[in-house]
Amino acid sequence: MYKYEIIANEIRNKIKANEFKINEKLPDEKTLSNMFKCSRMTMKQAMDMLVSEGYIIKSRGIGTFVRPQYGPDNKNKRYSNHPNTFGFSSNFEGYDKKTEVKEFKVIEANEEIVDKLQLKRGEFVYSIKRVRFLNKKPIILEQIYMPIDKIVGLNKEVVENSLYDYIENSIKIKIYNADKIIRAKSANNDDINYLKIEEGDPIIEMEHVVYSQNNSPIEYAIIHYRGDSYELHFVTKKE
Known part of the structure; x- marks a missing residue:
């Protein structure tokens, strides 16, 4: 597993555990790269992965926020996945x-x-x-x-x-x-x-x-x- 995937998994788990709350603004990529001890490019790859999966949204000039989640837990016995993810x-x-x-x-x-x-x-x-x-x-x-x-x-x-x-x-x-x-x-x-x-x-x-x-x-x-x-x-x- 690549470094950006490991970081994306950690952030995703924090969102699922409500450590990063819905509509909460996340730290900028420079701050996050310091937190996770990685390069800015690696952090950008991790954030882009989470954007494609629908966990976060980037708003130009404003920042990055946790999106409301519309996953399987809200769908009454239906299962859901995002087609941009693999596996x-x-x-x-x-x-x-x-x-x-x-x-x-x-x-x-x-x-x-x-x-x-x-x-x-x-x-x-x-x-x-x-x-x-x-x-x-x-x-x-x-x-x-x-x-x-x-x-x-x-x-x-x-x-x-x-x-x-x-x-x-x-x-x-x-x-x-x-x-x-x-x-x-x-x-x-x-x-x-x-x-x-x-x-x-x-x-x-x-x-x-x-x-x-x-x-x-x-x-x-x-x-x-x-x-x-x-x-x-x-x-x-x-x-």
């Missing part, structure tokens, strides 16, 4: 989490996967199907493809835990960004089977390609979220 584990800290791997194999990439991951015909990828549980309820169905020549050493034990933690900390590939498309759909047979819902129930589908720091695609995934108990939390800002 199930980081999005749902504090929940009872579980992952069931339904498929883990190596396949030859089809035309769509070749296009999304910028591969050559005949190259192979990991094909991973996982169900993610929150508080013993199946919430997310993931179909993931990763190039075997980039994500080396992957095994089922890794897949049962955090793929992104493995990518960044074990094989030292820095995740940079992702292109995401979000759409509404009706449940298909896999959704009915794995998410325990009914035919025609609503699904939130997210299709994404994740890129490393050198702009190389390292993951193509189609992710289905239960529409009856899940929401995505966006924060928009007018420049």
Whole structure:
């Protein structure tokens, strides 16, 4: 984990613990960098991360403030995450989490996967199907493809835990960004089977390609979220 991520986690936890209160003005970045013994650039990265997650808001010429939180605690048994963050584990800290791997194999990439991951015909990828549980309820169905020549050493034990933690900390590939498309759909047979819902129930589908720091695609995934108990939390800002 990078220094700015550690600092962002500490500030996020202070907000959750109400040590930094809603609408409270935070110290400036120079003061915070002294508090956390880091460079101004590292502190800026940490604050930008918290802005993107919706925990704080920067107002030019006025300062940085803690935003009112509209997370899952206020949503009556609904779960929420912010699509600008990476990973199930980081999005749902504090929940009872579980992952069931339904498929883990190596396949030859089809035309769509070749296009999304910028591969050559005949190259192979990991094909991973996982169900993610929150508080013993199946919430997310993931179909993931990763190039075997980039994500080396992957095994089922890794897949049962955090793929992104493995990518960044074990094989030292820095995740940079992702292109995401979000759409509404009706449940298909896999959704009915794995998410325990009914035919025609609503699904939130997210299709994404994740890129490393050198702009190389390292993951193509189609992710289905239960529409009856899940929401995505966006924060928009007018420049």
